[in-house]
Amino acid sequence: MSYSGRLVERIAQVTLLYSRIVDMKTDLVIDGYEKNKSDIFELEVARRKAGELWCELCIEWFALKTPQNRQEQIVMKSIADEAREIFGS
Amino acid sequence: MKKTINQVIKTIEKAKSELEFIPTGFRNLDTILDGGFLRKELIVLGGFTGSGKSFFCGQIFLNVMRKGFRCLYFSLEISNETVVSRLLGGLADINPTRIRAGWLTEDEQKRKIEAKTELASLNGFGGLYDEMYKLDDIEREIKKEAPDFVVIDFIQNIFADGDEYAKLSAISLKLQELAKSQNCAILVASQLSNSFAKEGVEAKNIQYKGSGNIAMVADMGFIIDRAENSKITLGLQKNRRGVSRTQFEFGVKEKGGLIYEL
Numbered sequence: 001m002s003y004s005g006r007l008v009e010r011i012a013q014v015t016l017l018y019s020r021i022v023d024m025k026t027d028l029v030i031d032g033y034e035k036n037k038s039d040i041f042e043l044e045v046a047r048r049k050a051g052e053l054w055c056e057l058c059i060e061w062f063a064l065k066t067p068q069n070r071q072e073q074i075v076m077k078s079i080a081d082e083a084r085e086i087f088g089s
Numbered sequence: 090m091k092k093t094i095n096q097v098i099k100t101i102e103k104a105k106s107e108l109e110f111i112p113t114g115f116r117n118l119d120t121i122l123d124g125g126f127l128r129k130e131l132i133v134l135g136g137f138t139g140s141g142k143s144f145f146c147g148q149i150f151l152n153v154m155r156k157g158f159r160c161l162y163f164s165l166e167i168s169n170e171t172v173v174s175r176l177l178g179g180l181a182d183i184n185p186t187r188i189r190a191g192w193l194t195e196d197e198q199k200r201k202i203e204a205k206t207e208l209a210s211l212n213g214f215g216g217l218y219d220e221m222y223k224l225d226d227i228e229r230e231i232k233k234e235a236p237d238f239v240v241i242d243f244i245q246n247i248f249a250d251g252d253e254y255a256k257l258s259a260i261s262l263k264l265q266e267l268a269k270s271q272n273c274a275i276l277v278a279s280q281l282s283n284s285f286a287k288e289g290v291e292a293k294n295i296q297y298k299g300s301g302n303i304a305m306v307a308d309m310g311f312i313i314d315r316a317e318n319s320k321i322t323l324g325l326q327k328n329r330r331g332v333s334r335t336q337f338e339f340g341v342k343e344k345g346g347l348i349y350e351l
Contacts, residue, residue, distance in 0.1 A: 001109075006157025014210045021206075042202050049206040 007061045014057060018050040111238050111274050114152025115339075115350050121325065121332050126274040126309070128237070131265045133244075133303055135279045136313035141321050141341065141348070142278040143167060145313055146240045147175050148348045149276065154214040158237035162217045163227055165246035169217040173208070179347035180204035222248040224260055228267055236273050243278035244303065258302040265306050279303055281312070319343060320351075 001009075025043040028036040058079060092100075110124030119125045126132055136142040143166065150162050164172050170189065178185035181204035183197050193201060216234060221227055224247050231239060241247070241264070249256045268275045304310050310327035321339040325332070338351040 003156075010155075010157045010210070010214075013213050017206070017210050017212075045199055045202040046206040046209075049203040050210065053207060053210055 004061065004064050007057060007064070011054065011057045011061060014050055014054045018047065018054060021047045021050055111153055111158055112156055113149050114155065115337070117350055118323070118325075118337055121335055121337075122309075122328070123330065126238070126276070127330070128272050128274055129269045130274045130308040131261070131268045131306060132274065132276045132309040132311070133279050133307040134276060134311045134313060135281045136315075137281055140313050140315045142313055143172075143242050144175060144179075144341070144346050145321070145323075145348060146242045146276060146278055147172055148179065150215065150238075150240050151176055151179070151211075153238045154211045157214065159234070160215045160238045160240070161231065161234055161236045162215065163221055163230075163239070163241045164217065164219045165222055166242060167219070169219045172217060172219070175346060176208060177201060177204045178345035179342070180207055180345070182342055182345040182347065184344050185346065222246060224249055224263055228263070231267055231271055231273070235271065239268075239273055239275045241275065241277040243280060245280050254302070261303045261306040265308075277303075315341075321348060 021043055025040060025047060028040050028043065033040065062076065062080075108127070110119075110122075110127060112119050112125035113122070134142055134145065143164075146162075150160055154160050162172060171185070174185040174189050177183075177188050181188070181197065181200040183193065183201060187193060187197070188201060216230075216236075218227075218230065221230065227241065227247070244257065244260060244264075245253075247256075247260050249260055251259065264275050264277060267273075304327065307327065308329045309325070312324040312326055314322045314324070316322065319341050321341055323337040323339060325335045325337070327333055339348050340351050341348055
């Protein structure tokens with residue numbers, strides 16, 4: 001497997017982790033913010049860290065990869081847009 | 090089976106496209122190694138008790154996983170909990186014992202959560218074993234999991250019949266055969282012979298405890314030395330691919346034990 005392929009696998013794992021953290025946090029908020037306050041705080045720290053990791057990996061991947069065709073250009077742009085939307089940068 | 094020179098050249102040309110380095114994550118070391126370890130290589134890391142062998146193995150295990158390689162860690166000395174606490178401690182810059190005991194300040198708690206998140210993101214890339222002492226069991230797991238990179242800490246604790254010399258000779262050969270047949274790199278930690286103590290990292294011959302055979306079989310041989318608490322010297326004593334007799338200096342962060350290049 002290429003280095004780029006390995007990065008994509010890591011990005012997939014971090015994306016999965018990020019979604020799981022967000023789901024867990026949402027469940028706790030629904031269950032009651034006050035009684036789950038400390039767990040929600042921990043999950044928020046974890047969410048931010050997972051987001052940072054995700055961005056770092058995407059930047060590393062983008063640096064490696066020049067889009068080969070229009071389709072790849074669209075996929076890479078949509079990832080960048082999604083990152084901006086989620087992390088605001 | 091006999092092969093002609095042209096056939097061997099063709100094999101080299103074909104293998105070139107499949108050549109993939111497994112970076113150690115330490116820039117200077119990877120530069121000297123042309124990119125890192127290679128599949129099918131057996132690498133030996135020798136050091137005395139307390140020299141930082143396990144910390145160094147753990148750090149390379151983490152660095153290799155970060156690059157998206159599948160890794161296995163066979164700890165024959167310390168528990169999985171200790172290995173992971175050390176990784177967490179290194180990432181969070183907190184003493185691992187404090188992490189295990191839960192004696193953390195608010196800021197440390199935040200750093201621990203961040204470190205835990207980073208390790209969780211590597212969940213699919215690493216497996217740990219701390220109750221596997223037989224070579225047959227280790228071999229079975231490697232064949233089952235098909236990893237890219239394996240760490241065994243340390244070789245003298247692998248259970249096998251025979252006196253120490255015969256035992257370690259057989260184990261070294263088996264590990265070399267495994268690295269080749271399973272197309273992975275194997276890093277194995279080893280204790281050093283007492284006579285080596287007199288010469289230190291500048292010694293001409295590597296003397297791993299119980300057998301000179303490990304050094305002979307290995308594709309790469311390192312000696313780790315921790316002259317002071319915050320500094321590690323790594324000597325590349327043997328390298329079948331090129332440069333050897335080179336030393337690397339590393340710093341060790343006081344709290345979490347994170348190893349970094351100086």
